[in-house]
Amino acid sequence: MTLSKEDTIIGFIGTGVMGKSMAGHLLRAGYQVLVFNRTKARAEELIQIGAVWQDTVEKLAARSNVIITMVGYPKDVEEVYLGKDGIISHAKSGSYLVDMTTSAPDLAKRIYTEALAQGMYALDAPVSGGDIGAKEARLSIMVGGDNDVFNALVPIFNCVGKNVVLQGNAGAGQHTKMCNQIAVALTMIGVCEAIAYAKTAGLNPETVLKSIESGAAGSFSLTNLAPRMLTDNFAPGFYVKHFIKDMTIALASAQEMGLLTPGLELAKSLYEQLAQQGEENSGTHALIKLYLQKDK
Amino acid sequence: MTLSKEDTIIGFIGTGVMGKSMAGHLLRAGYQVLVFNRTKARAEELIQIGAVWQDTVEKLAARSNVIITMVGYPKDVEEVYLGKDGIISHAKSGSYLVDMTTSAPDLAKRIYTEALAQGMYALDAPVSGGDIGAKEARLSIMVGGDNDVFNALVPIFNCVGKNVVLQGNAGAGQHTKMCNQIAVALTMIGVCEAIAYAKTAGLNPETVLKSIESGAAGSFSLTNLAPRMLTDNFAPGFYVKHFIKDMTIALASAQEMGLLTPGLELAKSLYEQLAQQGEENSGTHALIKLYLQKDK
Numbered sequence: 001m002t003l004s005k006e007d008t009i010i011g012f013i014g015t016g017v018m019g020k021s022m023a024g025h026l027l028r029a030g031y032q033v034l035v036f037n038r039t040k041a042r043a044e045e046l047i048q049i050g051a052v053w054q055d056t057v058e059k060l061a062a063r064s065n066v067i068i069t070m071v072g073y074p075k076d077v078e079e080v081y082l083g084k085d086g087i088i089s090h091a092k093s094g095s096y097l098v099d100m101t102t103s104a105p106d107l108a109k110r111i112y113t114e115a116l117a118q119g120m121y122a123l124d125a126p127v128s129g130g131d132i133g134a135k136e137a138r139l140s141i142m143v144g145g146d147n148d149v150f151n152a153l154v155p156i157f158n159c160v161g162k163n164v165v166l167q168g169n170a171g172a173g174q175h176t177k178m179c180n181q182i183a184v185a186l187t188m189i190g191v192c193e194a195i196a197y198a199k200t201a202g203l204n205p206e207t208v209l210k211s212i213e214s215g216a217a218g219s220f221s222l223t224n225l226a227p228r229m230l231t232d233n234f235a236p237g238f239y240v241k242h243f244i245k246d247m248t249i250a251l252a253s254a255q256e257m258g259l260l261t262p263g264l265e266l267a268k269s270l271y272e273q274l275a276q277q278g279e280e281n282s283g284t285h286a287l288i289k290l291y292l293q294k295d296k
Numbered sequence: 297m298t299l300s301k302e303d304t305i306i307g308f309i310g311t312g313v314m315g316k317s318m319a320g321h322l323l324r325a326g327y328q329v330l331v332f333n334r335t336k337a338r339a340e341e342l343i344q345i346g347a348v349w350q351d352t353v354e355k356l357a358a359r360s361n362v363i364i365t366m367v368g369y370p371k372d373v374e375e376v377y378l379g380k381d382g383i384i385s386h387a388k389s390g391s392y393l394v395d396m397t398t399s400a401p402d403l404a405k406r407i408y409t410e411a412l413a414q415g416m417y418a419l420d421a422p423v424s425g426g427d428i429g430a431k432e433a434r435l436s437i438m439v440g441g442d443n444d445v446f447n448a449l450v451p452i453f454n455c456v457g458k459n460v461v462l463q464g465n466a467g468a469g470q471h472t473k474m475c476n477q478i479a480v481a482l483t484m485i486g487v488c489e490a491i492a493y494a495k496t497a498g499l500n501p502e503t504v505l506k507s508i509e510s511g512a513a514g515s516f517s518l519t520n521l522a523p524r525m526l527t528d529n530f531a532p533g534f535y536v537k538h539f540i541k542d543m544t545i546a547l548a549s550a551q552e553m554g555l556l557t558p559g560l561e562l563a564k565s566l567y568e569q570l571a572q573q574g575e576e577n578s579g580t581h582a583l584i585k586l587y588l589q590k591d592k
Binding site: 105128129130133140142163165167168172175176178179180181182183184185186187189190191192193194195196197198200201202203204207208210211212214215216217218219220221222238250253254257258259260261262263264266270291 | 401424425426429436438459461463464468471472474475476477478479480481482483485486487488489490491492493494496497498499500503504506507508510511512513514515516517518534546549550553554555556557558559560562566587
């Protein structure tokens with residue numbers, strides 16, 4: 001399967017913070033891009049640089065041959081692919097369908113199977129790297145699906161990411177993203193408890209970071225997020241509410257597989273407490289707030 | 297306070313894996329070094345390169361002016377400093393006492409106070425970096441105590457470490473080490489649950505690492521210990537039994553301060569389960585075994 005840039009019409013659904021950056025890279029790389037988003041205003045910037053607005057998923061699907069989705073929750077993914085007005089009912093046979101939303105592995109498998117029954121090729125391809133990774137086109141892209149289909153789409157993935165890896169069959173991209181989120185969640189708890197301990201013990205947390213960040217305690221979170229905790233900068237790189245969604249998927253998936261993940265369970269329950277305190281739109285590093293109020 | 301190399305006689309107590317490397321660096325830097333260890337055989341290598349054996353703590357203490365300890369558990373620290381045959385009863389007034397064992401912050405404060413009452417100057421100075429960091433003289437050294445005393449000993453610390461930081465008053469070095477161990481413990485749980493999830497989901501964990509280790513999930517443990525888990529190499533960089541000791545100190549200390557640390561509690565209980573299964577002399581990354589047996 002080859003897919004020349006000239007013969008490719010990309011339909012991009014979901015132009016939020018991540019999707020907007022990604023679709024922009026595709027446009028600048030010279031692809032024709034059609035766009036749909038629930039809130040049209042969020043697609044305006046893309047329309048101004050050449051994206052062509054479609055007012056329904058149905059129309060977008062019928063006019064594209066590569067359809068990329070970057071939506072919110074698994075229920076949104078389900079609706080946009082499997083709903084009666086959705087992609088699989090309206091896309092052309094031979095189309096490539098790429099869900100880049102972080103979503104449930106089982107749903108990715110269902111989409112793969114239903115797409116194939118209509119002669120369409122689906123991949124699950126969630127990303128990590130956040131808004132900055134999307135902006136700078138250096139996302140890590142974790143892909144599940146068929147090898148041929150993956151190869152056909154690598155040029156497109158390379159426009160938005162740097163670390164593009166086929167992880168296995170349908171669902172494997174989502175499973176890999178779950179591994180990522182599990183590691184992120186526990187590391188964040190460790191960083192928060194270390195900083196809460198430091199503050200409570202009367203240490204200077206900045207000086208503590210100087211001693212611990214370059215050694216065995218070192219992590220992306222300790223280097224990049226701990227300093228934001230110390231300056232009370234809780235602007236979202238990644239939202240608490242989306243992290244809870246991801247952990248909910250990961251935990252359900254682990255439980256289905258019969259795997260015990262007490263760390264993940266704890267992380268999910270701590271983040272749910274945090275969300276209940278009105279922090280669902282804060283960045284994930286706002287978890288430190290839960291610790292610092294508790295000991296007062 | 298100045299302390300010339302010529303006028304310094306270092307008494308080094310505890311020549312295990314860490315202590316042996318550290319005392320060796322001091323000898324090679326040109327310091328006179330007296331040594332004592334419960335098992336004399338473990339001091340032989342040092343004696344061969346110039347260390348002078350002392351057959352009791354009492355004699356070593358009386359003949360040194362800088363006494364460094366690197367022993368096992370807080371009870372060993374207590375005995376060697378505060379016991380009737382210990383350092384504080386037998387060292388000369390004006391001596392510097394440096395405990396580099398990972399031990400309890402409260403005990404460090406007691407030693408500081410009792411030392412000062414005898415005209416001696418105590419620091420707590422635990423390290424991180426493990427056996428390799430000790431061998432290569434690039435330990436991170438976290439120090440608690442008085443500024444003048446710290447400054448007097450910096451040349452000695454620089455012989456064994458690279459990242460030497462005064463963290464605050466007596467006990468602050470130990471508290472900082474607790475922060476380090478808390479972050480390490482939770483990161484390790486995250487790495488283990490991520491790998492257990494990957495294996496259980498039928499992914500190739502090596503390929504998963506390729507996708508996740510350079511992003512937000514990245515950590516020292518993911519880069520350095522996950523590959524050892526995947527090749528079933530559980531040789532100790534750091535022993536499970538010592539990690540449990542450290543977490544026990546950290547948890548007791550957090551509880552005394554009224555700080556809730558559910559992540560640390562979970563980590564301690566998981567490691568205790570692991571030790572009960574006969575893994576107390578394995579490396580800390582053997583935690584993965586607990587997860588992979590559970591889902592069978």
